[in-house]
Amino acid sequence: MxxxxxxxxxxxxxxxxxxxxxxxxxxxxxxxxxxxxxxxxxxxxxTPEEIDAANAQKRLENDLVRERQAMQEALVNLFTKYVDQLPDGTLCSAGEVYALMADEDYAECARLVEALRARDPFRYRTEHGQD
Structure with a gap:
């Protein structure tokens, strides 16, 4: 070999x-x-090749963290756009916010939630075990 x-x-x-x-x-x-x-x-x-590989891995990890943070920020912004529409004194629940959402925003919210779930390292370890 x-x-x-x-x-x-x-x-x-x-x-x-x-x-x-x-x-x-x-x-x-x-x-x-x-x-x-x-x-x-x-x-x-x-070796220099191993250092290069480690640096490439760190860049990939940093890119994934930035992508996750961007999705989280987009989800919060989307959600708060509708929370602000609730009457004063209303206890905010996800169901009330979802009821206010336009179909496109609801679909985007569902997409972001699923994408964040798929990238959750704790969830991955729970479902696939630690190797």
Missing amino acids: PELSVRPDVVVLLTDVDASRRDSDHLYRRGGSPFTAAEHDLIYTC
């Missing part, structure tokens, strides 16, 4: 490095915990 030029386990480690921490002796994960000595040693053997 040919040797891979990019080792997936190294790329995963590289994507988890917290670049904002400047401790010269240790590398830390984005979650704050230090890497083990074995992980440290493996990271220090990374």
Whole structure:
């Protein structure tokens, strides 16, 4: 079997490095915990191709976060457009807001909700298990 030029386990480690921490002796994960000595040693053997792959993965993750935030903002804006139409003193429920929505806005709201559900990492782990 040919040797891979990019080792997936190294790329995963590289994507988890917290670049904002400047401790010269240790590398830390984005979650704050230090890497083990074995992980440290493996990271220090990374190739330029693995660094490029990790950077590409981080860009993809950042793009997905921005896309999710844009969808959340669009959903909030769509919903508040109709909340503002409710009479003062009305307790706001989703059903009352949906009843006010134009068909196109209701369809867009449903599309955004489903798209956000599909991109929910917690829901994915719950349905597919953690690997």
